[in-house]
């Protein structure tokens with residue numbers, strides 16, 4: 001299995017899973033935003049030249065959540081997925097998908113408008129709107145995390161997704177001053193050795 005990876009990207013989610021499960025993998029590292037990510041060879045693998053991508057024999061798959069589900073299914077590893085009968089199952093599904101559905105869209109706008117675009121093409125009103133939206137999305141996670149250690153009972157793949165998105169939001173400067181549950185949650189996640197390994201490949 002080969003993971004196309006860049007630090008400080010959603011590829012960390014996949015590496016984090018592989019490290020948690022002690023699965024061996026090959027890795028191709030990029031610098032995020034480098035021109036190698038847009039090389040013709042890589043564009044054949046990922047049509048937008050983004051990470052993560054996973055290759056597994058004839059299988060090529062991109063979308064971090066889909067890759068995580070693929071790996072969990074391939075290794076039949078249920079330790080990171082509550083069963084359907086478990087009362088946490090619906091939380092698991094909701095928070096697994098919340099990362100890409102709700103947190104990352106405003107984060108993408110903030111990254112584009114404050115980092116990627118040259119200053120003369122940035123639009124302040126977009127940043128303000130996205131920052132407000134991101135804050136609302138994070139308030140919902142903070143409220144859910146009241147009296148909880150993880151999003152769906154014990155540590156699960158939902159934490160790989162939305163937990164990682166929360167960590168990225170914090171690093172991007174999202175306001176955590178009124179979100180005490182998220183601060184302890186971030187500390188709990190980032191002290192995991194699998195997370196630390198996956199972040200620093």
Ligand SMILES: N[C@@H](CCC(=O)N[C@@H](CS)C(=O)NCC(=O)O)C(=O)O
Nearest residue numbers: 009010033049050051052063064065
């Ligand atoms: N929804 C996709 C998003 C993939 C994506 O946008 N990845 C970013 C890094 S987090 C990327 O590769 N950006 C580089 C670029 O756009 O050049 C996923 O979850 O895998």
